[in-house]
Amino acid sequence: MIRVEHLTKSFNGQVVLDDIDFEVQEGEILVILGGSGTGKSVLLKSMIGLVKPDSGKIWIDGDEITQLAEKELLKIRKEIGYLFQEGALYDFMNVFENIAFPLAEHTDLDKQAIESKVKNILEVVDLEGVERKYPSELSGGMKKRVGLARSIILGSKILFCDEPTSGLDPIRSRDISDLIKNISKKLRCTTVITSHDIRNALRVADRAALIRGGKIVAMGTQAQMEASSDTFVRAFIQ
Amino acid sequence: MALIRLIAYSIAELGNALCFLGDIVRNVLRGRIRKGEVLRQMYEQGVQSVTIIVLTSFATGAVLAIQGAVTLTRFGAKEYIAQLVAWSLVREMSPVFTAIIFSAKAGARITAELGTMNVNDQMLATRSLGVDPIEYLIVPRMIACFLVLPILTVISEVVGIAGGYLVGVFEAHIPSAFYINQTLRAIRYVDFFSGFSKVFFFAVLISWICCYQGFVTRGGSLGVGKFTTKAVAYSIIIVILSNTILTKIIITFWG
Numbered sequence A: 001m002i003r004v005e006h007l008t009k010s011f012n013g014q015v016v017l018d019d020i021d022f023e024v025q026e027g028e029i030l031v032i033l034g035g036s037g038t039g040k041s042v043l044l045k046s047m048i049g050l051v052k053p054d055s056g057k058i059w060i061d062g063d064e065i066t067q068l069a070e071k072e073l074l075k076i077r078k079e080i081g082y083l084f085q086e087g088a089l090y091d092f093m094n095v096f097e098n099i100a101f102p103l104a105e106h107t108d109l110d111k112q113a114i115e116s117k118v119k120n121i122l123e124v125v126d127l128e129g130v131e132r133k134y135p136s137e138l139s140g141g142m143k144k145r146v147g148l149a150r151s152i153i154l155g156s157k158i159l160f161c162d163e164p165t166s167g168l169d170p171i172r173s174r175d176i177s178d179l180i181k182n183i184s185k186k187l188r189c190t191t192v193i194t195s196h197d198i199r200n201a202l203r204v205a206d207r208a209a210l211i212r213g214g215k216i217v218a219m220g221t222q223a224q225m226e227a228s229s230d231t232f233v234r235a236f237i238q
Numbered sequence B: 001m002a003l004i005r006l007i008a009y010s011i012a013e014l015g016n017a018l019c020f021l022g023d024i025v026r027n028v029l030r031g032r033i034r035k036g037e038v039l040r041q042m043y044e045q046g047v048q049s050v051t052i053i054v055l056t057s058f059a060t061g062a063v064l065a066i067q068g069a070v071t072l073t074r075f076g077a078k079e080y081i082a083q084l085v086a087w088s089l090v091r092e093m094s095p096v097f098t099a100i101i102f103s104a105k106a107g108a109r110i111t112a113e114l115g116t117m118n119v120n121d122q123m124l125a126t127r128s129l130g131v132d133p134i135e136y137l138i139v140p141r142m143i144a145c146f147l148v149l150p151i152l153t154v155i156s157e158v159v160g161i162a163g164g165y166l167v168g169v170f171e172a173h174i175p176s177a178f179y180i181n182q183t184l185r186a187i188r189y190v191d192f193f194s195g196f197s198k199v200f201f202f203a204v205l206i207s208w209i210c211c212y213q214g215f216v217t218r219g220g221s222l223g224v225g226k227f228t229t230k231a232v233a234y235s236i237i238i239v240i241l242s243n244t245i246l247t248k249i250i251i252t253f254w255g
């Protein structure tokens, strides 16, 4: 379970996150919605300790991570899959090496075991026969899939995805959203996705939160969001 | 006012850079050194710089001999060309030139590579995968530099002396055996090491500057360009300035 309490963050006097409070239940998919520049990435990065908040607490399965040193954070992050907006693949490694990297770093698996794991995960993300390709040879959607594969290969129980549909056409956006939902449900991951793409967000989310002006202005299930009387929520949904 | 701000900024930057170096040293002292990565980086840095170092060193050795032939002949001391070339190369020219060329080639590459990784979130991704980027990306580059620059310097010295030899023997008509003999007698232990020991300082300074600038690169592809040129400029300036100080210190205590 994840709990964020009174999280505040500003950059050079500009308040980006202002007293954010929410919880994500075990196995739940929460989508954080908001326009661009509203602090979604900053929020998600804070949740794995890549950004230090000014104040507030973040609980990840019983650890309060805002107080931890980088060394302890590195350990906790092994349990968390994080998909960056553009995939953030190592461009000096091919697809196979990228996905195998966490296994080589953190497990004692031999070469064959690693190969079969990578092969399996590539099937899961619907990409086969690209092992020897380099990231520069992949499309945006493929990079995200490889990034997703790399982020879940250690079998994480928590999955964070930063704008998985940004930059993709409507069909690929829908496909990757469904893929994340399937993976999340199959692995029983507690999942947080940020998005400005309301349609796909509501397809996959158990609950959604809408962020604006550094605050969460609405939060609830699809039905609750659609029934909201808040004018901004209505405007965003339509 | 602007000056005060610049000084404050520089002090803060230096503090950050020192913390960065501290992190690196801590990793090295704990033995967190990835040998495979070090070898890969040594290969890349070495291969990238060796051709241009061979070319420039050869030309430098040759030009020293050409000038030596002209000036020394005036004193009737033509037979000292070999000494002039060897001393100049080994004590000053090879260590400094190699360090400058290395900054422009391998140093620029280090900053551009790390900077690109930064702006594409690969640095953050490393941390998100539970791996320390200092240990994985920085330490191997620093150590490779520390090992490669001395090797390149020795290559530069040998090639430079060869360039001087060709001019000395075929232009100034000094007998080959005599030239070789003079060269070998000229380079004493102190001559070699008074130049060579500086290279290790240069290696640390260049790799520290270039890794640090890459590590703090921000601002997309524009930022990569900006931080890379900054890293190369700083490296070259620091090599030249520190060389003066190091030379003075070494000569005072050693000769």
Ligand SMILES: Nc1ncnc2c1ncn2[C@@H]1O[C@H](COP(=O)(O)OP(=O)(O)O)[C@@H](O)[C@H]1O
Binding pocket: A011, A012, A016, A034, A035, A036, A037, A038, A039, A040, A041, A042, A043
């Ligand atoms: N490292 C940083 N330094 C300064 N400002 C930042 C930094 N990271 C984010 N910001 C600012 O915070 C705001 C929110 O950014 P971000 O979380 O990336 O938005 P988005 O919702 O599009 O993901 C933006 O105005 C951005 O300029």
Ligand SMILES: [Mg+2]
Binding pocket: A040, A041, A042, A085, A162, A163
């Ligand atoms: Mg973002």
